[in-house]
Amino acid sequence: MNVTQERRLASLLLALVTSLAVFAAFFLVAGAPAAAQAPDPATEEEMYRIADKLNCPICQGQRLSECPIQICQEMRAEIVDRLEQGQGEEQIIAAFVDRYGIQVLNQPPIEGFNVLAWVMPFVGLVIVLAAGGWVLRAWSRQRPGEETVEPATAQIDELPEEYVRRLEEELEDYES
Amino acid sequence: MSEVAADRTLTEKGTADPNRRVLVFAGALVGIVALLALLAVGLQRAGAGPEIGQPAPDFTLDLYAGGEITLSELRGQVVVINFWASWCEPCRDEAPDLERVWREYKDQGVVLIGVDYVDVESAAREYLDEFNVTYPNGLDKGQRISHAYRIRGVPETFFVDKNGNIATIFVNGSPQPKKISPITAQELRSGIERLLAQQEESG
Numbered sequence: 311m312n313v314t315q316e317r318r319l320a321s322l323l324l325a326l327v328t329s330l331a332v333f334a335a336f337f338l339v340a341g342a343p344a345a346a347q348a349p350d351p352a353t354e355e356e357m358y359r360i361a362d363k364l365n366c367p368i369c370q371g372q373r374l375s376e377c378p379i380q381i382c383q384e385m386r387a388e389i390v391d392r393l394e395q396g397q398g399e400e401q402i403i404a405a406f407v408d409r410y411g412i413q414v415l416n417q418p419p420i421e422g423f424n425v426l427a428w429v430m431p432f433v434g435l436v437i438v439l440a441a442g443g444w445v446l447r448a449w450s451r452q453r454p455g456e457e458t459v460e461p462a463t464a465q466i467d468e469l470p471e472e473y474v475r476r477l478e479e480e481l482e483d484y485e486s
Numbered sequence: 487m488s489e490v491a492a493d494r495t496l497t498e499k500g501t502a503d504p505n506r507r508v509l510v511f512a513g514a515l516v517g518i519v520a521l522l523a524l525l526a527v528g529l530q531r532a533g534a535g536p537e538i539g540q541p542a543p544d545f546t547l548d549l550y551a552g553g554e555i556t557l558s559e560l561r562g563q564v565v566v567i568n569f570w571a572s573w574c575e576p577c578r579d580e581a582p583d584l585e586r587v588w589r590e591y592k593d594q595g596v597v598l599i600g601v602d603y604v605d606v607e608s609a610a611r612e613y614l615d616e617f618n619v620t621y622p623n624g625l626d627k628g629q630r631i632s633h634a635y636r637i638r639g640v641p642e643t644f645f646v647d648k649n650g651n652i653a654t655i656f657v658n659g660s661p662q663p664k665k666i667s668p669i670t671a672q673e674l675r676s677g678i679e680r681l682l683a684q685q686e687e688s689g
Contacts (some may be wrong), residue, residue, distance in 0.1 A: 336652050355528055367604045367629070368604055379573075380573040381571070381573045381604060381605070381606065384573070384606040384608075385606055387606075388607075388608070408627060408628075409625060409627055409628070410604060410627075410628065410629070411627070411628030411630070412628070415631075444656050
């Protein structure tokens with residue numbers, strides 16, 4: 311091996327080491343923001359759990375966890391940011407209620423006026439059942455001073471022959 | 487009694503007690519129509535925003551730049567209220583015009599207020615930076631202001647005269663209490679000029 315060959319080998323090695331270093335540096339730099347963009351699976355799962363309790367503030371009746379529009383994507387990203395800052399679920403939900411109003415919760419809290427939302431369906435059911443029962447009882451109850459109303463067939467037996475004949479004729483006409 | 491009832495049944499060919507039926511039917515119909523009318527009135531009332539000449543609903547807005555602004559404290563000045571959001575594409579069309587006209591009139595007794603409807607703070611701040619917005623802006627927390635003004639979307643723009651009443655905006659020549667699509671610099675200037683020329687009522 312002569313001097314020129316040694317030099318050539320040295321420069322080749324240098325080039326190799328430099329390109330490897332550049333390569334590694336590139337991956338380190340490029341890798342860092344990529345890691346910051348995608349939250350770790352546990353954080354993402356926690357985010358979706360919280361977003362599932364919230365509504366899209368613009369659309370009607372769509373959960374934040376399922377809403378594809380831009381503002382909802384940004385709101386989900388904000389939940390991730392807040393989780394990464396160490397905020398808890400309660401803190402995050404409170405901040406969202408402050409910003410977007412109580413209607414951002416898909417279940418109203420059971421307190422104050424909102425209790426009505428939980429109680430009224432049952433109150434309504436009780437009222438309907440009570441009214442139905444009352445109507446049924448009123449229908450089945452015999453009116454005072456009145457004979458028991460017999461079913462229609464019983465009444466027909468008491469009718470004059472002429473009426474019964476006409477009724478049967480007309481029923482036949484009707485059926486044919 | 488039962489015989490009379492049966493008699494009637496037969497003479498009317500099986501239609502039991504027609505008078506009572508008609509009465510029940512009419513009663514139900516009246517009830518349903520009344521309910522529908524109530525619903526229509528309710529819907530109309532819920533959908534109607536502030537009318538021209540009516541007092542503009544008052545509000546206090548926490549500003550992104552810090553501090554707050556209260557509409558009722560701006561009597562004697564012409565106020566332009568613009569509802570926007572960072573995710574709203576048409577808002578981007580009017581943003582440069584709003585800022586331009588604000589700079590033209592801010593020393594002449596004109597206040598422009600940007601009310602941010604449903605937004606993420608970081609995105610809103612980016613938007614304000616992007617368009618170099620210097621007029622007061624803040625998030626409409628809980629959409630209270632948007633609800634009071636019954637906005638149907640963003641952008642929407644209202645003019646408030648020196649007396650704190652909703653002023654007319656001419657949209658293609660027709661007088662409206664608000665502009666629903668992006669407002670132009672020309673519409674802003676002519677609206678502001680007209681309101682600046684008005685006298686403030688004393689008292």
